[in-house]
Amino acid sequence: MSNSVLEISNLSVGFAKKELFNVPKACIKNGDFIALLGVNGSGKSTLIRTILGLHKPLSGEIKLNAKRISDYSILERAQYLAAQFTGKQGIPGGFEVKTLISTGRHPYDLGFGKLSLHDEQIITGSAESLGILELLDRKVENLSDGEFQKVMLARALAQDTPFIILDEPFSFLDYPAKKALMAQLKSLAQSGKGILFSTHDLEMVVPETNRFWIFDKSYDKQHVMREMDHVEIYKTGILKKAFNFDPGL
16 A cells, blocks of 8 residues: 555634634544544534545645645545445435445546446455455345444445545444444554544543544634644543543553
């Protein structure tokens, strides 16, 4: 996997020229496993949408390999950034699982509208790596929440990008399914993927992730997204202040 880096600097994000939050500095590299933390309404989903180019920032920069993200076409961005959102909204229930996973190959479609042998191998390999080969012929509407999350992760894998960004991937899952998904995401990071995911499951994710992006209102009385490691969250006590959570590190 080629080395890639996504860098954020002096980013201001909001609506109708009113700032919701700002990000002084943050980055994602290959192999990173980053948890995006914040209370409801803090801006986690909006930040994800901004990184993906779905929401225009008020000011600041997001660069992918030293090039502004806005200078990439939609298809070019999709060859670097795979996204997974929670829920089945907008996904036809009559879709077969294989068809849904195959949409991850669209950024590489040369216009012929047909999957190549290479595409087929990637789709099958993505499903096999997550243990869902038996689901390929099933309809999406017949999947459990845990199965659907695995299918969407397989779609992201089929997209074959250096970065995977997930918005609340543990929502609606029972604890065993959450633990299994956490292990799969961590394994992907260890294989070289850069993983960023938003979550409220602090007790489960804090011991497992190596970096944190945390929304915090205590910094100069502004709403700031701060990048921290385990040592910093322990020294600052930010999780206790923001979430009444003691990491016990």
